[in-house]
Structure formats: structure tokens, C-alpha cells
Amino acid sequence: MPSSLINGQPGHAIDLHDRGLQYGDGLFSTLAVRDGRPQLWEQHIGRLREDCGRLRLAPFDASQLRAEADALCTGIARGVLKILLTRGPGARGYRFDAAAPGTRILTLAPVPEYPVQHYRDGVAIRICTTRLGVNPALAGIKHLNRLEQVLARAEWDDAEIAEGLMRDVHGHIVEGTMSNLFLVRNGALLTPRLDECGVAGVMRATIIAWAQTSGISVMERHVDDGDLGRADEVFLCNSLIGVWPVRRVDGFTWRSGPLTARIAAAIGAFSLMPETPRLDFAQDTDGSN
Amino acid sequence: MPSSLINGQPGHAIDLHDRGLQYGDGLFSTLAVRDGRPQLWEQHIGRLREDCGRLRLAPFDASQLRAEADALCTGIARGVLKILLTRGPGARGYRFDAAAPGTRILTLAPVPEYPVQHYRDGVAIRICTTRLGVNPALAGIKHLNRLEQVLARAEWDDAEIAEGLMRDVHGHIVEGTMSNLFLVRNGALLTPRLDECGVAGVMRATIIAWAQTSGISVMERHVDDGDLGRADEVFLCNSLIGVWPVRRVDGFTWRSGPLTARIAAAIGAFSLMPETPRLDFAQDTDGSN
Numbered sequence: 351m352p353s354s355l356i357n358g359q360p361g362h363a364i365d366l367h368d369r370g371l372q373y374g375d376g377l378f379s380t381l382a383v384r385d386g387r388p389q390l391w392e393q394h395i396g397r398l399r400e401d402c403g404r405l406r407l408a409p410f411d412a413s414q415l416r417a418e419a420d421a422l423c424t425g426i427a428r429g430v431l432k433i434l435l436t437r438g439p440g441a442r443g444y445r446f447d448a449a450a451p452g453t454r455i456l457t458l459a460p461v462p463e464y465p466v467q468h469y470r471d472g473v474a475i476r477i478c479t480t481r482l483g484v485n486p487a488l489a490g491i492k493h494l495n496r497l498e499q500v501l502a503r504a505e506w507d508d509a510e511i512a513e514g515l516m517r518d519v520h521g522h523i524v525e526g527t528m529s530n531l532f533l534v535r536n537g538a539l540l541t542p543r544l545d546e547c548g549v550a551g552v553m554r555a556t557i558i559a560w561a562q563t564s565g566i567s568v569m570e571r572h573v574d575d576g577d578l579g580r581a582d583e584v585f586l587c588n589s590l591i592g593v594w595p596v597r598r599v600d601g602f603t604w605r606s607g608p609l610t611a612r613i614a615a616a617i618g619a620f621s622l623m624p625e626t627p628r629l630d631f632a633q634d635t636d637g638s639n
Numbered sequence: 640m641p642s643s644l645i646n647g648q649p650g651h652a653i654d655l656h657d658r659g660l661q662y663g664d665g666l667f668s669t670l671a672v673r674d675g676r677p678q679l680w681e682q683h684i685g686r687l688r689e690d691c692g693r694l695r696l697a698p699f700d701a702s703q704l705r706a707e708a709d710a711l712c713t714g715i716a717r718g719v720l721k722i723l724l725t726r727g728p729g730a731r732g733y734r735f736d737a738a739a740p741g742t743r744i745l746t747l748a749p750v751p752e753y754p755v756q757h758y759r760d761g762v763a764i765r766i767c768t769t770r771l772g773v774n775p776a777l778a779g780i781k782h783l784n785r786l787e788q789v790l791a792r793a794e795w796d797d798a799e800i801a802e803g804l805m806r807d808v809h810g811h812i813v814e815g816t817m818s819n820l821f822l823v824r825n826g827a828l829l830t831p832r833l834d835e836c837g838v839a840g841v842m843r844a845t846i847i848a849w850a851q852t853s854g855i856s857v858m859e860r861h862v863d864d865g866d867l868g869r870a871d872e873v874f875l876c877n878s879l880i881g882v883w884p885v886r887r888v889d890g891f892t893w894r895s896g897p898l899t900a901r902i903a904a905a906i907g908a909f910s911l912m913p914e915t916p917r918l919d920f921a922q923d924t925d926g927s928n
Contacts, residue, residue: 354655354844356655361655362654362655362656363653363654363655364653364655364660365651366643366650366651366653366654366746367651367746369724369789370660370784371653371657371659371660371723371783372723372785373663373668373783373785373786373788373789374662374663374783374784374785374786375785375786375789377671382864403789405786405789406790406793430731432731434655434660434661436660441892442719442721442748442751443751443792443817444785444788444789444792444817445792445793446789446792446793448793455655457655457656459731462731462732465910472686480776481774481775481776482774483772483773483774483777483836484760484772484773484808485770485771485808486770486771486808487769487787487789487790488768488772488786488787493719493786494660494661494662494663494784494786495663495783495784495786496661496662496664496733496784496810497662497663497664497694497777497782497783497784498774498777499662499733499735500658500662500664500726500735500778501694501695501776502733503732503733503734503738504695504734504735504736516730519773519774519775527733528733545771560859563873583660604918605827
């Protein structure tokens, strides 16, 4: 069983002239694999399609992508599937040939070992000094220009710290290095707006969609330290971890609360969360726990 | 004769797990090759060393890099040498192993065919709508996160337009997609400051150093449309083109002027400029033309 497919062929090497390497000219998405199936497939494909449009990358064939994903994931109980699309090999210079075929890379990786306490007791996190630059043209896209996240993640080496929050250059709190952020206040959800920077995560969108069908208000706006101070619950999410309650960041502490637990129960089965009761996501619209 | 060396070995393929591809986690520099020799070598090495430090990339062995550059460039009358350094292959996730070896890629490419009129008559350029995001942590570094330049260069397809200027998100004019910008006003040089975004080009630094030893004032500050309107001469530079006088951008027009010509004469021999009289740069400190 290959662990990587490059344009449909098993392999581990790409052309050094690929614009993904030369300029970070591409994007990616990371999916949880459970019981041989990539989770939230349609949502990931939808975001990839939208991001390809914004970067003017060649459209991809979703059924071909699915066939390749299935070839990698069949028989895999739990794993991580990464889909990476680039503008493909090119001549020197930023100018690209819109008709040139891109490069399609699928890789299957083992499940990261997240401590079960992260889910049960919540995580301690930090606020990074590395900032997110502001650029609406790239905001929200999970593109390959990730140096800000690389530098932010290099700020700490303490295994007790599970994640770092990043501010934008104006000081707003935007997201974690690898996760999106939600605050709970009076039973409503607040999450940072991502129109100037940040990654619009598929799990973030899934949680927003769930809340909207569950009668829970979701506000997307700038988030500052005062919002952290006023929050009743705080949690992080992404497609792999599912939901991590936050118990501490700098001077603020929280207990894991009821809405976080309810959301974790609703979306956990689509992530690599351990021991999550499988709820029927589509039917969970009656507000029950 | 190989055209590429990867960690010293001829080849054209890199590991798909290389962080240069996965996250744009690396940097590059592009050098003019003349008569078998990469030009402004020490300046390029100096910038690579500084940029490696800022990104916490592993230090490189400059003599090894030079030996590899010589292996590619010997016997080449004119060419383009690109040095690309990445953090090397890594496990999934933004966190990196500071002790892991990086990847070192040198490629030799043919000379781009720039029309001789660009040098003689000046170039017509445009102002791009794609903006540069602001992030002091990455400003100045010639790193692999170049999506802004890719999107800006995709804005036009008119061969009459040689380059596009980019504004930052505040509206300041910062640089071209592949070049730095200088304005001349009353015999002094003005060039955009690069402490919030932009690439600190080696040719830009070479011109600033030349001006300082030639008694010509150089100011680095924010540049706006009003500065363009007041400029007596405008030119673009990089390590390959040398100097292109600008004759038109949007509503503004200029004739090629004396300071631009003098600078072109002083630095042309270190670039791929055609028919440039070879001046001795190091000794050109007496203000003579």
C-alpha cells in the first residue's frame, strides 16, 4: 500500500521546479480518516475548490481525487490524509501559465498522539509573539505560505503547552497555529472573523453550521483579550483534533463547559477524537445534549 | 554538465515531505552569472546568512555553496543561478527540529530575454491591485512565501507592461513584483522602507552602498503617489535586470535621467544588463560618471 500518490502515481519525489516549492504556490487540506473513510469529505472538497478559485489554480476532478483518497485509506482504521495541490512545475518567474496542469499530492500519515487529558481536562495554551500579517486577498485560504505558523510554533518547546494563539498585526486574537478558536458567552458562540488573515478551517465551518441548525447564535468579529476575559468557555478545533477545551491561557482559566461538551459530542465522530459517542450530526437539530 | 545540484548531487527531484514545499519554509536568492562567475556573491551570501538567521534555518557552509555554484557556472558566459535553501524534510506539523539538516538546491537557468529597449528607452509599468500584507517578522526576507507576487504578476498579460508596482495594505508603494524601486528627486535617491513588507534586494543594497560612497543622499521611507508625481527620475532594479529606467506608470511619465544612467553604468556589470561599460565598483567613490 503506498503512503503517497503524486498525480495518481505512487512516489515520494516532486520536480524541484514545482511552483509549490519555488513560491508556495498552492494549497492543502488535512482530513481525519476513520474506518477507511476520509471525514467531512464534501466540506474539504468544497473549501479546496473555493481556494483554488481564489488562487486561480486549475480546477481538480473531485471524483479522481476521491478514488485516489480511497486507494490510500481503504483498510485504515484511523489516519491522517493530506491533500496538497500546487500550480505544478513552471519556468522561472512569478508569471504562471493558466493552462498548465497542477500537481496533486495525497499522503497518508499515522494519527498524532494527542493525550486523552487534552479532551478530558482541557489544554493549557499560550499567546504567541509572532503575528499574522494582514492581507484580505489571502485571508481564509489554507495555502502553502505558512512561515508565520512555523515561526509561531517555534516559540515554545514545553510539552505542557498544547497550542499557541496568534494575534494579527493589529493585536486581535485570530486563531491557533493549527486550530481555530471559539469562545462561549451566555450560551452563544463567538469566533474571530477571518477576512483579513487566518485559515477558515473546515471544522470551524462545521461547528458554525451545526450551531446555526441548533438554534445557537454564532458571532464572527474581531476578538480581543477582553473577550477572553469575559468568556464562559473557550475551545479550539480542527479537522484532526475535533475539539479541545481550553483550561488556561496566560492569566485566564476556565473549566470545560456544557456547550463545548455538546459540540465535541456533535462533531467528534468526524475527527480523531477518542471515544466520542457517535451522534447523528444531520439530525441533531433539536437542541438536545 | 548538470543544471541542478540538490545537496551537492545532480538531480531534479525533492522529497515531497520537504518543508519548502509543505509550508514554504525556506528562502532563495537569484544571481547573475557572467563569464562563469556568480556576481555580487558576497552580498548574496550575506543576505542568505541574515535571512537564515531570522527564519532560524540551519547555517550553511559558504565555501561548499561556492564550490557547488562554480561547478554549475564554469564556462557559462551568461546565466541565472538560483540558490534555494529549505528547512529540509520533516514530520507532519509546523513544529521543526532545529538540528535537522536543510535542503540546498542550486539551479542554473538561461538568461531571460529582456528587450534592449527596456534599458534604452525605459519601461512602462503598472500599479497592481494585489497588495502586500504587513508583517515585520518576515519583512525584507526573500522567503518562499510568494503568493502575493504570484497573484500580482497574474494581473496583466500585456507584453508592453514590463513590471507591476505593489502597494502594501495601507496603500504605500513598496516595490515591483520582482524588483525594487528608486525615485530620484533633486539629485537624491528615495526608496521605500522595507520594515513592514517587501524584499530587501541585493541590487537595492548595492545601489544604496554605491550612493553612500558617492556622496549621493539616500532616504528610505514610506513612498506614496505624491512622491511618484514629484520624482525627476524613476527606476527599478534587481540582480538580473540591473537597472530599468521607468518611463511611464499610470498617469506619470519620465525621461531617463542622468542619475539613473550613472547608477546603471556603476552596477550594470554585476547584472545581466547588455553592453554596459565595466566600471570598477569598489573604486568608484570619487563621484565621477
